Amino acid sequence: MKIYFCGSIRGGRDDVHLYRKIVEKLQSYGVVLTEHVSSSELSDRGEDAAALGDKAIHDRDVDWLRQSDVVVAEVTQPSLGVGYELGRAVDMEKKIFCLFRPSSGRTLSAMIRGAEDGKIFVVKDYSVDEVENILEDFFNKLKKA
Numbered sequence: 001m002k003i004y005f006c007g008s009i010r011g012g013r014d015d016v017h018l019y020r021k022i023v024e025k026l027q028s029y030g031v032v033l034t035e036h037v038s039s040s041e042l043s044d045r046g047e048d049a050a051a052l053g054d055k056a057i058h059d060r061d062v063d064w065l066r067q068s069d070v071v072v073a074e075v076t077q078p079s080l081g082v083g084y085e086l087g088r089a090v091d092m093e094k095k096i097f098c099l100f101r102p103s104s105g106r107t108l109s110a111m112i113r114g115a116e117d118g119k120i121f122v123v124k125d126y127s128v129d130e131v132e133n134i135l136e137d138f139f140n141k142l143k144k145a
């Protein structure tokens with residue numbers, strides 16, 4: 001299974017340790033195409049745009065999105081890139097699982113919360129200590145579907 005993980009980069013890296021935890025769990029279900037999103041070496045400046053170029057980053061990621069079987073996004077830290085990826089993924093009819101932490105004190109964008117349909121686009125409120133169980137539930141149901 002190919003998994004596309006979305007997490008904030010230029011939107012802010014406050015949750016990078018959580019992204020790492022999520023990606024490690026996801027790797028027990030398949031290949032995470034966007035493992036770099038969870039790297040603590042990646043700052044909020046993003047990948048080396050001078051070497052890669054923003055267009056190359058965008059085109060590579062959209063190609064990975066197309067290849068992916070499922071999209072998992074940590075959406076607590078607001079990120080334009082994550083919002084864009086989710087919009088494109090909806091258009092590609094991908095199965096999408098968004099994770100949001102209410103304990104952050106934030107209110108999730110209506111364009112994410114309101115996209116929930118309980119089937120293809122699922123939004124789950126969670127706390128850090130339950131993230132592994134929540135991912136287990138999601139992938140167990142996915143295997144049965």
Ligand SMILES: O=c1[nH]c(=O)n([C@H]2C[C@H](O)[C@@H](COP(=O)(O)O)O2)cc1CO
Pocket residue numbers: 005006007008009010011012034037045046047048057061078079080081082085
């Ligand atoms: O350097 C990058 N590499 C990269 O893969 N992305 C993708 C993956 C992330 O899920 C998402 C983060 O977007 P943003 O940087 O706007 O927070 O965009 C984003 C950047 C920088 O915008």
